[in-house]
Amino acid sequence: MQDKITRLFKAIADPTRRDIFHALVIATSALSITQISNQFEMTRQGVTKHIKTLEEAGLVYINSQGRERFCNANPKELQDLNKWMKFYEQFWDDKLSSLGDYLDEKS
Amino acid sequence: MQDKITRLFKAIADPTRRDIFHALVIATSALSITQISNQFEMTRQGVTKHIKTLEEAGLVYINSQGRERFCNANPKELQDLNKWMKFYEQFWDDKLSSLGDYLDEKS
DNA sequence: TAATTTAGCAACCATAAAGTTGCATATTAA
DNA sequence: TTAATATGCAACTTTATGGTTGCTAAATTA
Numbered sequence: 001m002q003d004k005i006t007r008l009f010k011a012i013a014d015p016t017r018r019d020i021f022h023a024l025v026i027a028t029s030a031l032s033i034t035q036i037s038n039q040f041e042m043t044r045q046g047v048t049k050h051i052k053t054l055e056e057a058g059l060v061y062i063n064s065q066g067r068e069r070f071c072n073a074n075p076k077e078l079q080d081l082n083k084w085m086k087f088y089e090q091f092w093d094d095k096l097s098s099l100g101d102y103l104d105e106k107s
Numbered sequence: 108m109q110d111k112i113t114r115l116f117k118a119i120a121d122p123t124r125r126d127i128f129h130a131l132v133i134a135t136s137a138l139s140i141t142q143i144s145n146q147f148e149m150t151r152q153g154v155t156k157h158i159k160t161l162e163e164a165g166l167v168y169i170n171s172q173g174r175e176r177f178c179n180a181n182p183k184e185l186q187d188l189n190k191w192m193k194f195y196e197q198f199w200d201d202k203l204s205s206l207g208d209y210l211d212e213k214s
Numbered sequence: 215t216a217a218t219t220t221a222g223c224a225a226c227c228a229t230a231a232a233g234t235t236g237c238a239t240a241t242t243a244a
Numbered sequence: 245t246t247a248a249t250a251t252g253c254a255a256c257t258t259t260a261t262g263g264t265t266g267c268t269a270a271a272t273t274a
Contacts, residue, residue, distance in 0.1 A: 002122075009120035014232085015113050025198055034250060046233050048252075053231095067241040067250045075195040082192060088182040089189075091132055121262080141220060153263050155222075160261095174220045174271040 004058075008081055011057035016040070017050045021059055021073055030063060030070035111165075115188055118164035123147070124157045128166055128180055137170060137177035 002010070012018055023039055024031060033051065037044040051071060054060040058077040063070045109117070119125055130146055131138060140158065144151040158178060161167040165184040170177045 006120065006122050009116060010231095013113065013116035013120040015110070016232085025195060032250075042232095043234065044251080045235085045253090049232075067239095069251070073198070075198040076200075078192050078195050079199065081188075082196075085185050085189060088132060088185050091180070091182040092186065093183075117261095123262080139220075140222095149262095150264065151221075152223090152265085156262075176221070 005080060005084055007057045008059070008077065011053050011059055012078075012081075014050070014053075016042070017054055020047065020050055021054060024060060024071055024073035025075055027073075030072045032068045032070055034068075036071060112187060112191055114164045115166070115184065118160050118166055119185075119188075121157070121160075123149070124161055127154065127157050128161060131167060131178055131180035132182055134180075137179045139175045139177055141175075143178065 012021065020036060020040070023036065033044060033048055036051070037047045040047060051060060051062075055062060059074055061072050061074050063072065119128065127143060127147070130143065140151060140155055143158070144154045147154060158167060158169075162169060166181055167178050168181050170179065
């Protein structure tokens, strides 16, 4: 369907998903779907959909226990985005001169 | 409408826009809309729309000259995304212990 | 001045995305 | 075993997104 980096970017491009992700990151333990839902003004099913998107992007993984599904954040996955951006860092200050440096390095 | 960080994330979440952005970054000079369009299998109007999205995110700025509009990449804008991610870096290795460190720093 | 080129704007289309309601099912508690 | 809780699934609605076609207008070139 989509490549990994696109899934990642799209997952965190939604503000609600960033909030959910954030809540999971700073949580001191895994949170169930209901526990997460209670923190948001949205139906549980709405939250579930977002969780699924985050999960498919690798940003969240789930641990089922009985009838509950405990969600954990996996911020490490953001490294891929960092890597993507890394390339453009060299162009931050002065585009042309940095491009020169980049080309020099390659030669 | 949307906040800046969301606009940025959404802009680069689309693979075609990432390609356009990339083309502009590595270009040795500003490119007109037509010049960009020629590099993609899409109508000029389609490209124009993407450029507009990139422009609204601050990732591209335009220099009009006569009937032409020369587009430049502004990769510096990605710094904001970097800053957003920075917070989560501390959770990359060991979530719980890193959170501890973070809380320690704040106290 | 006539023809060509560059581009914007508007309308349209198809699909995806964000969120809802309603219902079924499995697990846990009384 | 009955009631309550946690969740998934499906259908539906609304709005956003990615892309198209067709037309218009301004700037260049012949």
